[in-house]
Amino acid sequence: MLSILIPIYNFDIRKFIKELHIQAVNEKIEFEIILADDASDINFRELNKETETLRFVKYIQLNDNIGRSAIRNYLAEQAQFNYLLFADCDSEISNKNYIKNYIQDCKEDVVICGGRTYKKNKPFCNLEYLRWYYGTKREVKNASDRNQFPNRSFMTNNYVISKSIHNSVKFDEKISEYGHEDTLFGIELKRKGISIKHINNPLIHIGLEENKHFISKTRKGIDNLNYLISNYEYPELFEDIKLLKVYKRTQGISFIIKLYFLFFQKITEINLCGSMPSLKLFDLYKLGYLHSINKKKNHK
Numbered sequence: 001m002l003s004i005l006i007p008i009y010n011f012d013i014r015k016f017i018k019e020l021h022i023q024a025v026n027e028k029i030e031f032e033i034i035l036a037d038d039a040s041d042i043n044f045r046e047l048n049k050e051t052e053t054l055r056f057v058k059y060i061q062l063n064d065n066i067g068r069s070a071i072r073n074y075l076a077e078q079a080q081f082n083y084l085l086f087a088d089c090d091s092e093i094s095n096k097n098y099i100k101n102y103i104q105d106c107k108e109d110v111v112i113c114g115g116r117t118y119k120k121n122k123p124f125c126n127l128e129y130l131r132w133y134y135g136t137k138r139e140v141k142n143a144s145d146r147n148q149f150p151n152r153s154f155m156t157n158n159y160v161i162s163k164s165i166h167n168s169v170k171f172d173e174k175i176s177e178y179g180h181e182d183t184l185f186g187i188e189l190k191r192k193g194i195s196i197k198h199i200n201n202p203l204i205h206i207g208l209e210e211n212k213h214f215i216s217k218t219r220k221g222i223d224n225l226n227y228l229i230s231n232y233e234y235p236e237l238f239e240d241i242k243l244l245k246v247y248k249r250t251q252g253i254s255f256i257i258k259l260y261f262l263f264f265q266k267i268t269e270i271n272l273c274g275s276m277p278s279l280k281l282f283d284l285y286k287l288g289y290l291h292s293i294n295k296k297k298n299h300k
């Protein structure tokens with residue numbers, strides 16, 4: 001029936017796996033939980049290996065980091081059941097019917113996305129505030145909103161897909177760095193005419209990066225996006241990603257935006273790491289960074 005597949009990297013997943021296991025057992029279904037550790041630090045390996053004591057749990061240790069796309073393809077290859085539930089390791093279950101909600105919606109020809117949410121209270125540590133604030137304002141959307149543009153709302157943190165659909169698309173393993181492997185996957189699903197249905201079955205994202213790390217990770221994601229628009233033929237990217245829409249419209253004033261980024265980069269980063277970060281400034285920061293790294297003058 002259900003293969004629960006979780007890539008792991010430097011995160012303690014014991015509590016998450018125990019809750020998934022309890023819910024799957026209570027549903028009285030055939031299931032397995034396969035964990036693939038993508039070369040985490042030794043302390044996390046030792047902690048997470050404890051999950052092997054649970055029935056139907058398989059823990060796989062990879063000695064070399066193979067990346068976000070390859071590890072998901074690898075997990076799908078290990079699965080024995082037809083329906084694959086992919087979840088990020090830095091997650092927490094938000095309701096007691098999480099597995100049940102997916103089971104009742106499983107369909108061979110439809111991808112089901114549960115969504116993402118965050119804890120209601122801001123993090124105790126102010127160093128993690130930006131990631132929480134950005135997530136609550138930009139990433140938390142109910143199913144009705146996500147279903148308006150189902151493919152562009154696809155995220156890899158929490159979804160169910162049949163093995164046959166996954167094998168017909170797969171993640172592009174050339175995309176090994178952080179950022180937008182889920183965007184390409186959503187585009188490929190759309191090109192193949194595969195439906196995506198969004199439901200209100202979110203996981204709580206608890207793996208909050210510190211402010212400076214999140215800014216750095218955002219830049220890496222833009223590096224990856226720049227690689228995609230420079231080396232791939234995906235015009236859909238300019239339709240689905242707001243940053244690229246604005247980037248395309250501002251080609252004529254690229255020099256001005258680059259100057260703005262050069263002079264205000266550090267000031268913006270100070271704001272983003274403070275107690276009242278401006279997401280509008282963050283948008284300008286991302287646009288300026290994309291203009292500053294992109295060498296092409298035109299994108300169709």
